Amino acid sequence: MITLTDSATDQLKKIIEEENDSTLGLRVFVAGGGCSGFQYQMVLENEIRDGDEITELNGVKLYVDSFSQKYIDGAEIDFVNSLMGGGFTVHNPNAVSSCGCGSSFDTADGAGKASSRSCACS
Numbered sequence: 001m002i003t004l005t006d007s008a009t010d011q012l013k014k015i016i017e018e019e020n021d022s023t024l025g026l027r028v029f030v031a032g033g034g035c036s037g038f039q040y041q042m043v044l045e046n047e048i049r050d051g052d053e054i055t056e057l058n059g060v061k062l063y064v065d066s067f068s069q070k071y072i073d074g075a076e077i078d079f080v081n082s083l084m085g086g087g088f089t090v091h092n093p094n095a096v097s098s099c100g101c102g103s104s105f106d107t108a109d110g111a112g113k114a115s116s117r118s119c120a121c122s
Contacts, residue, residue, distance in 0.1 A: 001055060002028060002062055003076045008088060009058045011079040016060070019044065025054075025061025028077065028090075029068040038071060040090045 004012070016024045023046040030038040048054060051066040064072065075092040 001053075001074070002064060002072060004057050004060060004062070005076060005078040006058075008077045008079040009060055011086075011088075012060045015044065021046070025063050026077075027063040028072065029065055030071050040072075040092075042077075042088060 012026055016022065024044045025046060027043050027045050029041050031041050033039050045063070048063065049065060053064045053066070053069055055062045055064075071094055072090070072092055074094065075090050078089050078091065079086060080089055
């Protein structure tokens with residue numbers, strides 16, 4: 001199961017309120033690519049798909065597909081403000097390596113290896 005920090009929950013609630021659509025939830029998934037193999041992806045949506053694990057945490061719905069679940073189970077999503085701006089970050093206990101900015105990762109079994117190795121960090 002994925003968890004949200006209070007900071008991430010607060011930020012998501014603000015964004016959903018700004019969108020004026022209380023049916024929205026956060027879809028969290030992984031996609032091949034990045035310099036470490038997989039990339040974290042997040043999008044607001046209200047579409048439930050076959051095989052989704054649906055969790056509601058402090059009023060925020062999370063949708064995770066079955067493929068992504070095995071790579072991000074136990075992860076924590078946080079929202080961090082810094083001098084360079086704010087953004088969501090994922091703390092993933094399944095990741096054994098990641099790129100410098102933490103937007104892509106690899107797992108112990110190397111399942112995250114992808115043919116394209118362009119890093120999302122700039």
